[in-house]
Amino acid sequence: MRAAAFAGLLLLLAVPARAGDDIDRIPPLGDDKPADAAPDANRVVYLQNDVSLYARRTNLAVPLPPSPAASWEERLFADARLTFPLGNAVSFTYSGRLNFRADDDLPFPSHQNIRHDLREAYIAWQAGGGAFLEFGRINLKSGVALGYNPTDYFKTNAVVEPLSADPSVLREDRLGTLMFLAQKVWDGGALTLALAPKLQRPAAIGAPLPSFDPLFDRTNGRARVLLKASLTLFDDVNPEVLVYSEAGRTSFGLNLTRAFGQSVVGYLEWSGGSRAGLVQDAVASGAPPILPHDPARAFRSDLALGVSYAAPFETTFNLEYHCHQAGFSAADWRNWFDTGAAHAADPAVTGALWAIRGYASDRQEPLARGSLFARAAVQDAFVPDLALTAFVESDLRDGSGIAQVAADYDLSRRWSAGVLADATFGARRSDFGSLPGSLSVLARVSRYF
């Protein structure tokens, strides 16, 4: 469509328009086609099939312990988000996905071929006057950044076998937390209290995923409390402050956004609190103490600072700087690689090293202390209904990173198809260059009901 737009512009410049031409282009009244079913915004159901191919690195700096490593995966799933009214002010919401999957390292048939992800199931009561009470498994999202959300405290351990490394997809494919949520929203702001009890012992790092299990050991392995308040100070200044407590550790957060003219929005997301470094946290959560680790806590900050720019031709760019003070220090990286190289033939040691990274991945914590994230999205790229997105995230310490491009095309009102590819890059002893996955390609087709 953009190419056509350019051609149209050139024609417009070259040939003076005839008066009245515009009216000739107007379709007659009533010349529309009704939808083939009454649409309902409270009900989204779709079926999707994904086929993925994976390429893996050989000669890793730290070898993986022997484990399944699929080179292809087939996944068919039914996904539903449904809200049912139970009365005048009460509703029930279910959000979940039933997966059927197979790959070249998975026995078939087995219980691993099928899995249900219960993302949300909660009852909501609108108490009136902008007050809400909700109870059940709720996906409570916080934060204003795109690539990394330091204040999205309920993201930890919530993502199960994501379909994409794109942070926006990770937020879709995650489990909610069983909680009691109370919220008051008024014209000048909002106050939110979330209480999430501990229901089970925390899941072990890299624990296998059962077929039918709400996985409360992942989302409710610790008691958690979140209090957040947003206030409209001026029309364009609407800060949100957060206080979060988990297992006796308190964090504070801040979200800010501001427009700069018509095309740019700037945003800042910060979280800080007293905590140990990533290695110590992983050890405290069950990773073998294979690396030097300091149990001392210090005030550490997480920051995402970014801008969003609405460019011509239906393109949006985001650029973000991410800071994660609890991430790997230079010494942590050196220890991780040196220990792995020295014990490359010992699966117990390499397994312990990868468990630390698995812990960070489960918690959606970057290893990097500083990174850059850039994303571009184009609507109606070249032809109508074709959306292109691409992002790259790079560790500022070693220049390694991950890049992804995706194309999604709406074949019709109910059918969509897409393809995405992501690749990691970097030196052998770098953050992303040391990962086993080098390239993956996914093709998908979806049918909405």
Add this chain to the structure above:
Amino acid sequence: MFSARFIALALLACTAAAHAQSAQEIVAAADLVRNPQAPYRSTVTDIAYRDGKPVDRNVFTVYAKIDPATKQFRDLVIYVDPPRDAGKMVLFRGNVLWFYDPASKDSVRIPPQQTLTGQASAGDILTENLAVNYTATLLGAETIDDAGREKRDCWHLDLKPANDGATYNRVEYWVEKITAHPIKAKFYSDSGRLLKILYYRNYTPGLGGVRPTQAVIIDAVDSALVTTVDFANAQYQDIPDAWFQRDYLPHVKAD
């Protein structure tokens, strides 16, 4: 001689001042025709036509309410159709725009310029009081064809941004003299390029007035593209101010 020239200049100045004032009033009167001033909701259907054939169709529910502080509308737009977009929302609160996706329960702030993207941009389905965001100048009287090729005696107005809430750098606007019905508008980019031509048509009684129920948007850049925007099922509704807060979005249940 001097006094006659002075009086003539004074009269000219007074006439110009009266025109400036009346231009703004004409735009305000046309706003009253387009938009009910009490809170209301409506179903909006946009259909994109390429070379005269419908190629895309979207349905939204729009809730609109005037902000007493700015006199401008705040809008909550809920995507209803196609099914893949059902439940997505855009909140417009002055220059503050949030896009909400129920799949991730994530709201992302977007730049105001992003309302201009898409075949039928979100900006085209919004309720807007042009008299609030633009300063009008009367260019003169003109008889033009409306969308049905009927002759209309109109005021021809030139609108320039009065504040940051104005989406376009310039708008040419034709308002029928007798009825204050908006008939046609032309929208220009910052660079002065004509972006789109808009016709209002299908005037129908509703919500205490006779209002246009269809806008026809003719893309001035892509000569094959035309979009119609239909407004239906409009009804007054008490809309709490809290609906226009970002934190309210996860609680919105579409009717």
